Amino acid sequence: MNKNVVEIIDALSAHEDLSSISVLEELGTNSPDNEVREYTSRALVRKNVHDSLAVVIINQGKGINDLSPAVAMSTINEILSLKDKSEVIKILDDTISMHSDEVVKENARSVKSLLALS
Amino acid sequence: MSRIQKVDLNVGQKIINPFKTSRSSAVTNPFKYSNFEGNTLQFADVFEGFENKKTSKLKMITSSVAGSMTKIRTSITEPIKTFVNRIKNSMSNAWEYAKNTNIELPEIPALKNVSERINSTLQMDIADIGKSIGNSISGRVSHINSNLTEIGKTMSAEWSKLLGKLNGNKITSETSVDELRKMWEAEIAIAKEAA
Numbered sequence: 001m002n003k004n005v006v007e008i009i010d011a012l013s014a015h016e017d018l019s020s021i022s023v024l025e026e027l028g029t030n031s032p033d034n035e036v037r038e039y040t041s042r043a044l045v046r047k048n049v050h051d052s053l054a055v056v057i058i059n060q061g062k063g064i065n066d067l068s069p070a071v072a073m074s075t076i077n078e079i080l081s082l083k084d085k086s087e088v089i090k091i092l093d094d095t096i097s098m099h100s101d102e103v104v105k106e107n108a109r110s111v112k113s114l115l116a117l118s
Numbered sequence: 119m120s121r122i123q124k125v126d127l128n129v130g131q132k133i134i135n136p137f138k139t140s141r142s143s144a145v146t147n148p149f150k151y152s153n154f155e156g157n158t159l160q161f162a163d164v165f166e167g168f169e170n171k172k173t174s175k176l177k178m179i180t181s182s183v184a185g186s187m188t189k190i191r192t193s194i195t196e197p198i199k200t201f202v203n204r205i206k207n208s209m210s211n212a213w214e215y216a217k218n219t220n221i222e223l224p225e226i227p228a229l230k231n232v233s234e235r236i237n238s239t240l241q242m243d244i245a246d247i248g249k250s251i252g253n254s255i256s257g258r259v260s261h262i263n264s265n266l267t268e269i270g271k272t273m274s275a276e277w278s279k280l281l282g283k284l285n286g287n288k289i290t291s292e293t294s295v296d297e298l299r300k301m302w303e304a305e306i307a308i309a310k311e312a313a
Contacts, residue, residue: 002309007289008302014291015298023299027306 001035009036013043021052029055029062037062038071045078045088053091057108058099064107076111080118089115 009028012020021044028040041063044052056063056075063075079088092115095108289301 002305004289005302005305008298008305011289011291011293012295012298015295016291017295019295020298023295023302027299027302031306 001033001039005036006039009039009043013046018049018051021047021049021055024052025055025062029059034068034071037066037068038074041066041071041075042078045075045082048082048084048087050087050091053088057088057091057111058095058104060101060104064111065104072107076114079111080114085115 009024012024024040024044028043029037031037031040041056044056044063047053056079057065059065061067064072064079066072066075079085082088089112092108092112096105096112099105099108289298
C-alpha cells in the first residue's frame with residue numbers, strides 16, 4: 001500500500017473532527033484495493049465512536065460485512081482488541097434487533113458471540 | 119652466740135628509719151645545691167602542648183554548614199504528611215502545656231481584654247490547621263504534577279511537529295480534513311493513471 005495513503009488514513013484516524021469519518025468511509029471503505037479497505041476499517045474501529053463503528057458494522061459490503069474475508073476478519077480482530085467495548089456492543093445489539101438485512105444481522109450476532117467469549 | 123648478742127636490741131634503743139625523708143624546715147629546696155652543669159630543662163618546650171591551637175575559622179564554618187545541610191536533607195526526605203503530623207502534635211502539646219499552666223494576670227482591664235482575645239483566638243482546633251496545611255500542600259503537589267504532565271504533552275506534540283517539518287512530512291492529525299481528502303484524491307488519481 002502507498003505510504004502516503006497510510007499516513008493520510010492515520011491522520012484521519014487520529015483527527016478529532018468527525019468529518020474525517022465520512023472521508024474514510026467515502027474514499028477508504030469504497031476503495032477497490034483490499035489493503036486500503038482493511039486499513040481504513042481498522043482505523044474506523046480505533047476511533048471507537050458511534051458513527052465510525054456504525055460504518056463497519058451496519059453497512060453491507062463494509063467492515064465486518066466486507067466480501068473479502070481478510071478485511072472482515074481484520075476488522076473483527078480490531079473490534080475484539082478494543083479496551084472500551086461499550087459502544088460497539090450497543091451498536092451490535094441494535095443491528096441484531098433492528099437491521100433489515102439478514103446477512104448483516106448474522107454477522108453482528110457472530111461478532112457479539114466472539115466478544116462474549118473473549 | 120656473740121652474733122646473736124649483737125642483734126639483740128635494747129628496749130630503749132632508738133630505731134633509725136632508712137626510708138624516712140627529711141622534713142626539716144631548714145631545707146626548702148632539694149635542688150638548691152645541685153649542679154646540672156648546663157642540662158637545664160627548656161620550660162618552653164615542656165609546656166608547648168598546652169598552648170592554644172589556632173583553629174581554622176573556615177573549617178568551623180564548613181563543618182557547621184555541612185551539619186545544617188544534613189539536617190535539611192533529612193527534613194526534605196521526610197514525607198510531607200509525617201512532617202505535618204509532627205508539627206501538628208508539637209503545636210498541640212505546646213497549646214496543652216500553655217492551657218494547663220496557671221498564668222495570673224494582674225487585674226488591669228486592658229490586659230484582661232487582651233487575655234480574653236488571645237484565648238478566643240486560640241480556641242481554633244490545631245488539628246484542623248494541620249489538616250488544612252496538609253491539604254494545601256498535597257493540592258499544590260498534585261497541581262504541579264498535572265502541570266508537568268501538560269508540559270510534557272505539549273513538548274511531545276511540539277517535538278513531533280518539528281520532526282515532521284524536518285522530514286518534510288506534512289501529513290499529521292493537525293492537517294485539516296479537507297486537505298487530507300484532497301491529498302487522498304490526488305493519490306487515487308495518480309494510482310489510476312499508473313494503472
